Amino acid sequence: MRHVRIDRWSRGESYFHTLHAAAKLVAALTLLLCIATLSVRSLVCCAVYLMVLTVSVKAARLPVGRVLLSASAVLPFAVCFAIITALSGEPDRAAMLLIRGYLSSLTALLLISTTPMPDLLAGLEWLRAPRFLVQVMQFLYRYLLVLIEEAGAMRDAAESRAGSVRSLAVRQAAGAAGVLFVRSWGRAQAIHRAMMARGFEGHIPRFREFPLQRSDVAFTLVAAALTVGFRTVLA
Amino acid sequence: MHIPDGFLSTRVWGTMDVVAAPAVALLAKRAQREFDHHKVPLMGVMGAFIFAAQMINFPVGNGTSGHLVGAALLAYTLGPAAASIVMTAILATQALIFQDGGLLALGTNIFNMAIAGVWLGYLPFAMLRGGKAGVFLGGMLSLLVSASLALTELLASGVPIPPAILALSGALFVVSAVIEGAITLAVVQALERMQPGVLRQPKGLNSRTGLVLGATSAALAAAGIFVASTRPDGIESLAQRTGIWSRVTTVFRAPMADYQTTLAITPWLGRSLAGLAGLALVYVVCLVISRMLVASRPPLSAAATPREGV
Numbered sequence: 001m002r003h004v005r006i007d008r009w010s011r012g013e014s015y016f017h018t019l020h021a022a023a024k025l026v027a028a029l030t031l032l033l034c035i036a037t038l039s040v041r042s043l044v045c046c047a048v049y050l051m052v053l054t055v056s057v058k059a060a061r062l063p064v065g066r067v068l069l070s071a072s073a074v075l076p077f078a079v080c081f082a083i084i085t086a087l088s089g090e091p092d093r094a095a096m097l098l099i100r101g102y103l104s105s106l107t108a109l110l111l112i113s114t115t116p117m118p119d120l121l122a123g124l125e126w127l128r129a130p131r132f133l134v135q136v137m138q139f140l141y142r143y144l145l146v147l148i149e150e151a152g153a154m155r156d157a158a159e160s161r162a163g164s165v166r167s168l169a170v171r172q173a174a175g176a177a178g179v180l181f182v183r184s185w186g187r188a189q190a191i192h193r194a195m196m197a198r199g200f201e202g203h204i205p206r207f208r209e210f211p212l213q214r215s216d217v218a219f220t221l222v223a224a225a226l227t228v229g230f231r232t233v234l235a
Numbered sequence: 236m237h238i239p240d241g242f243l244s245t246r247v248w249g250t251m252d253v254v255a256a257p258a259v260a261l262l263a264k265r266a267q268r269e270f271d272h273h274k275v276p277l278m279g280v281m282g283a284f285i286f287a288a289q290m291i292n293f294p295v296g297n298g299t300s301g302h303l304v305g306a307a308l309l310a311y312t313l314g315p316a317a318a319s320i321v322m323t324a325i326l327a328t329q330a331l332i333f334q335d336g337g338l339l340a341l342g343t344n345i346f347n348m349a350i351a352g353v354w355l356g357y358l359p360f361a362m363l364r365g366g367k368a369g370v371f372l373g374g375m376l377s378l379l380v381s382a383s384l385a386l387t388e389l390l391a392s393g394v395p396i397p398p399a400i401l402a403l404s405g406a407l408f409v410v411s412a413v414i415e416g417a418i419t420l421a422v423v424q425a426l427e428r429m430q431p432g433v434l435r436q437p438k439g440l441n442s443r444t445g446l447v448l449g450a451t452s453a454a455l456a457a458a459g460i461f462v463a464s465t466r467p468d469g470i471e472s473l474a475q476r477t478g479i480w481s482r483v484t485t486v487f488r489a490p491m492a493d494y495q496t497t498l499a500i501t502p503w504l505g506r507s508l509a510g511l512a513g514l515a516l517v518y519v520v521c522l523v524i525s526r527m528l529v530a531s532r533p534p535l536s537a538a539a540t541p542r543e544g545v
Binding site: 006007028029032033035036037070071073074077078081084085087088090093097099100101103104105108109111112117120130132133135136137138139140141142143144146147148150151152155169170171173174175176177178179180181182184185187188189191192195 | 240245259263276284286287291325330337396397418425430433
């Protein structure tokens with residue numbers, strides 16, 4: 001699965017990996033904001049951003065080619081609207097939609113490839129995202145692959161009995177979804193009971209401190225200044 | 236329909252972020268109250284269920300297949316407030332780890348799918364007291380509303396969409412909405428056979444609060460987009476209108492004044508700083524509102540995924 005690879009990337013030890021998640025989030029949002037407000041004829045600025053992002057990917061010791069390729073996951077949607085825009089006689093704008101979409105996707109990918117999900121959630125919480133929501137996200141992330149594997153196992157079981165599940169009827173598919181639902185629900189309740197038995201009090205205890213260093217603040221300031229600076233001078 | 240970054244104009248995503256953030260905080264509080272916070276694992280696992288359930292293909296005819304979107308199903312089983320929070324968690328996870336939908340556009344996607352999609356999907360279910368028709372209509376409406384909102388926002392952002400393509404997408408939306416309704420109904424019926432009573436039966440129109448909430452946020456969003464599109468810059472004018480702008484500029488007068496005098500050659504800089512300040516302002520407003528709404532606990536600065544689960 002694609003995410004497993006990104007998850008592995010995020011456990012690296014480069015400079016980018018050791019930064020505080022909140023610092024990286026703010027820097028990424030600043031860059032996203034600058035990208036989102038780029039006007040149609042600012043190709044130089046786009047090129048500079050692409051270069052900066054590529055260099056950052058390289059500096060984070062990630063496989064540059066595969067990261068650049070992964071970021072194109074946004075392209076199907078982008079191409080669809082770019083074609084519509086181009087057909088309405090605005091080819092410049094269409095190209096800009098594609099470029100902006102790709103650069104934004106690359107920015108988000110750099111963030112997630114250098115930040116393990118638990119740290120990222122801690123960063124969100126540091127930025128005061130509703131804690132209840134962050135906790136739901138923690139559980140969602142924790143059980144995402146578990147349940148996807150469970151669904152895969154159910155499909156394997158069905159295939160070994162019925163030959164192929166390509167031809168499932170609506171009723172059978174609904175039954176499969178229902179079984180998955182009931183199993184997920186049961187698992188959730190077992191998890192909940194197990195956590196209660198261990199003294200769960202409604203929030204997950206912290207295992208380690210995660211203080212914001214002065215160098216993290218410095219990184220955010222420099223990154224934001226550079227991003228806004230490029231945007232100002234070049235666009 | 237997850238809108239990526241780079242497609243919406245600043246005024247649209249800015250407005251939607253402003254609308255969505257306090258709404259999520261409010262819903263988080265409501266879900267916490269009616270669903271006690273000890274049920275956090277249940278909500279998280281049901282979010283993961285939605286991801287997994289999307290692997291199951293439903294035959295749609297002509298050899299094509301569709302899959303469950305699930306906003307309405309979550310609303311029926313967890314209640315609408317909890318369902319909104321689970322959908323928000325799903326959308327944030329999709330944006331963060333699958334690059335499915337943008338980060339700046341997250342507020343927009345949350346509004347479309349986790350707020351409007353969930354609550355308007357819940358409405359027929361609540362009004363028809365959970366009958367077959369209510370289940371079907373709810374699934375249908377949730378998808379139709381989310382998709383139409385996304386299209387409207389793209390239009391409002393100035394993406395030129397010719398009428399023919401608009402009509403085509405409208406037709407496609409209706410077809411997918413009917414499919415979502417049918418899949419939701421089929422899954423609900425299968426569930427009722429396997430585990431009777433899994434649906435939370437709506438207590439009449441107890442969802443009045445929900446209605447008020449839905450209508451308010453819809454009106455807010457509409458008004459926001461309207462105001463923003465008649466003004467030069469959404470966030471900037473919002474900030475000016477509320478009067479907080481003058482205070483912000485007083486606080487930051489020194490640096491801002493410097494920039495504007497020395498680098499006045501680029502009018503963009505003024506606007507971009509105003510935009511950044513506006514974003515910071517939005518963040519502070521959301522923070523304050525959330526603080527007021529959500530019972531505060533000492534902030535948890537670090538949290539790891541629970542490895543001690545089952």
